[in-house]
Amino acid sequence: MKDKSKLIFELKKIVGDNNIITSEWGKEPFSKGWRYGDGNALAVVKPGKLIEIWKILKLCVENELIILMQAANTGLTGGSTPNGNDYDRQIIIINTTRINDIQVINNGKQVIGLAGSTLYDLEKKLEKYGRDPHSVIGSTSIGASIVGGVCNNSGGSLVQRGPAFTQLALYARVNKKGELELINELDLELGSKPEEILQNLEDKNYTNTDIINSDKLASDNKYSEIVRNINS
Numbered sequence: 405m406k407d408k409s410k411l412i413f414e415l416k417k418i419v420g421d422n423n424i425i426t427s428e429w430g431k432e433p434f435s436k437g438w439r440y441g442d443g444n445a446l447a448v449v450k451p452g453k454l455i456e457i458w459k460i461l462k463l464c465v466e467n468e469l470i471i472l473m474q475a476a477n478t479g480l481t482g483g484s485t486p487n488g489n490d491y492d493r494q495i496i497i498i499n500t501t502r503i504n505d506i507q508v509i510n511n512g513k514q515v516i517g518l519a520g521s522t523l524y525d526l527e528k529k530l531e532k533y534g535r536d537p538h539s540v541i542g543s544t545s546i547g548a549s550i551v552g553g554v555c556n557n558s559g560g561s562l563v564q565r566g567p568a569f570t571q572l573a574l575y576a577r578v579n580k581k582g583e584l585e586l587i588n589e590l591d592l593e594l595g596s597k598p599e600e601i602l603q604n605l606e607d608k609n610y611t612n613t614d615i616i617n618s619d620k621l622a623s624d625n626k627y628s629e630i631v632r633n634i635n636s
């Protein structure tokens with residue numbers, strides 16, 4: 405890892421001085437879980453744009469830092485925060501709550517929820533279409549996110565719809581060569597280069613003709629059938 409102060413300086417260049425937290429007391433709401441999980445992080449970074457997440461990820465990969473993605477930190481599994489202090493490398497928590505746009509597509513049949521978008525805002529946004537979010541959960545009222553819900557398979561008691569689930573996503577990963585890559589499985593034509601894809605998505609720079617209507621699912625439409633099948 406680079407010199408710590410140099411790294412913090414570079415993170416500040418990406419997100420601005422006000423969106424990086426390094427003080428112990430300031431980090432606590434992000435480094436401590438609601439029920440489980442508590443541990444040190446080098447910094448909490450709060451990007452305001454998708455492209456900023458990409459730049460932070462690049463910096464973390466270059467410096468072999470542990471990346472911990474976090475939305476509202478209401479998860480009850482310990483997955484949203486460090487857990488203990490015996491990691492082999494330093495941790496950066498990327499909190500996505502500033503990136504909260506919800507883009508309604510296909511005349512209200514689908515939405516694209518950016519990383520920190522909330523179930524609460526989704527409920528409001530869908531009202532005019534006469535629709536409800538897939539999940540209305542206990543933590544909707546305290547800011548739980550759409551993406552955190554998919555990661556945690558939240559909303560498990562919804563027998564008709566099952567836990568939150570999707571086959572449509574835009575995500576970054578580190579490949580076998582140790583390189584960061586952006587994978588577009590949103591079924592939406594957004595370009596080819598990561599920066600272009602992220603900018604086009606953020607700016608809603610796409611039209612209905614860019615939407616690929618495949619048979620990928622954004623919820624488990626067989627859940628109710630499977631959960632009731634007592635002969636399997």
Ligand SMILES: Cc1cc2nc3c(=O)[nH]c(=O)nc-3n(C[C@H](O)[C@H](O)[C@H](O)COP(=O)(O)OP(=O)(O)OC[C@H]3O[C@@H](n4cnc5c(N)ncnc54)[C@H](O)[C@@H]3O)c2cc1C
Pocket residue numbers: 438472473474475476477478479480483484500519540541542543546547548549550551552553554555556557558559560
């Ligand atoms: C009072 C209360 C009531 C609750 N009620 C319910 C309930 O009724 N039903 C239910 O199912 N759960 C419930 N929960 C649990 C929790 O709210 C849900 O799991 C919720 O979906 C988590 O959303 P979040 O935005 O807080 O995600 P976080 O806690 O921030 O993150 C959850 C997981 O997603 C990962 N993650 C987040 N963003 C990204 C990203 N961009 N990329 C990759 N990984 C990411 C995190 O690393 C973490 O592992 C409740 C919790 C509380 C505190």
